[in-house]
Amino acid sequence: MIPFALKYIIVVVSTMIVSIIATPLVRFLAFRIGAVDNPNARRINKVPMPTAGGLAIFTAFVLGTTCFLAPIVTHVQPRGTYLEYILPVIIAGGIIIATGLLDDIKELRPLPKLLGILLAAMIIWFFTDFHFDNFKIPFGGPMLHFPNWLAFALTILWIVAITNAVNLIDGLDGLVSGVSIISLTTMGIVSYFFLHDSNIYLTLTVFVLVAAIAGFLPYNYNPAIIFVGDTGALFIGFMIGVLSLQGLKNSTAVAVVTPMIILGVPITDTVVAIIRRTLSGQKIYEADRMHLHHRLLSLGLTHRGTVLVIYAISFIFSLTSLLLNVSSRIGGVLLMIALLLGVEILSEMIGIFGENRTPILNLLRFIGNSDVRQEYLAKKRAKKDERQEADK
Known part of the structure; x- marks a missing residue:
């Protein structure tokens, strides 16, 4: 009899192969349906580039979970079979993919995109147990239990916020793909080794998603031949938002902070953008060229060098999240202070807050x-x- 671990490795490898095969097909399709990014003042690409690469990631993920993984997961948890566990997530992800694809073809206005994300988030609320229904205040604080209406609002808000945060960093070849692989891999390690009452379904799902993205990354890394597009950025952000809810509701204090640190790059970039635009008198949803990757490029880094620097920053966030899970309470507090101070100094040094906004420096x-x-x-x-x- 083949051990489950070997079967699972075969599932992960098969998922990656599907993604590798599907990406050129999606590239061909993108040209045919008009999912193409044309150069403009805000875009990095100099020639028309096929987008909607998220279709390949989604296809590989769906096949990986339903056709490859579900048949080998014979252990039934109280929540039901693995297929029952993953099916609502796939349906919600399909809505995100449809929303992103329409945006890649027709450039939707913000409201229709938001409605698509809200619909998908509500499917997660009503048909899964990925709920933000309790929260442990880190480093010795009490456990908060939220009433149903507040849990609903927090769940929807978290999913929408993370989805959009990941979408915001989609500005360079391979940026979203690489950062998400680092973040999701860390999330999978934490979910297996450190979460109280860990759900093995979560860990299995995370690494199948990593494999689907990893198969796409070689086509998306600089110089890219296809962009992940809103199709992929929204889907990846949505999946990270949904899967990270398991840590937010965990009774272990450090596990509450962990998903926020793992997602440090998109969360920090989004929060800083809101602060910067508010201080400058802009609307918070107005686009600009002051994001982390824009500022690194303006300092003279190459396209590939900028991506590698952001990978390194993401790795530091992920390493910090792992260290928190094995640190004492005092050590965890010191780690958080050092991380926040480091983020502030880096932000001021590269100028993403805006000109002359450097209080720490x-x-x-x-x-x-x-x-x-x-x-x-x-x-x-x-x-x-x-x-x-x-x-x-």
């Missing part, structure tokens, strides 16, 4: 440079003298 200059201190104190004295003269 200014403080470090004041502490570490006597000339800066003398200049600051001289300005303070001059202003004081001016006020005194004005009072006379």
Whole structure:
């Protein structure tokens, strides 16, 4: 008899092969249906590029879970068979794929895209147990249990927020694909080894999704021959949002923080974009060229170098999340402080908050440079003298 571990490896490899085969077919289809990114002021590509690469990822994921994985998962948990577990997720993912595909072809306005994501999120709420119904305050705080109406709102909000956050970082070849592989792999490791009352279905699903994305990545890595598109970015973001809910409702305090850290790159980029646009008087949904990848490119990094730097940042977030699960409470707090301080300093150094918005760097200059201190104190004295003269 073949051991389950070997069967599962065959499933993962088969899923990757399906993705490798499906991607050129999707590329051919994208040209035929008009799912093409044409160069403009905001896009990096210089020539028309086929998009909707998420169709290949979705196809591989669906076959991997329903045709390859479901038949070998014979253990039935209280929630039911694996097929019953994954079917609502696939249906919801199909709605996301349809929404993204329409956007790749016709460039939908924000409201129709949001409605598609909301519909998919509500399917998750009504037909699965991926609910944001309780939350453990990290590092010694109490366990919060939410009423049904609040749990519904938080679940929908989390899925919509993560879906859009991942979509926002889709600006360079291989960026979403690579970052999501790093994040999902970490999520799979955490779900298997560290989550209290871990659900093995979650771990199995995560690595099948990783395989589907990994098969697509060689075509999408710079120089890409196909983009992941909104079809793929929305689907990947949606799946990460849905699957990460398992950690948010976990009774282990560190497990609550873990998915947020794993998703550090898209969450940080989104939060900083909201802060930056608010401070600049822009609407928060207005596009700009101040995202992390834009700023790294403006500093002189190559396309591929920028992607590799963001991969490294994502890896640091993921490594931190793993360290949190084996750290003491004090160690975890210190790790979080160091991570937040590092994120702030990096953000200020590359200028993604905007021009002259560098409070931490200014403080470090004041502490570490006597000339800066003398200049600051001289300005303070001059202003004081001016006020005194004005009072006379």
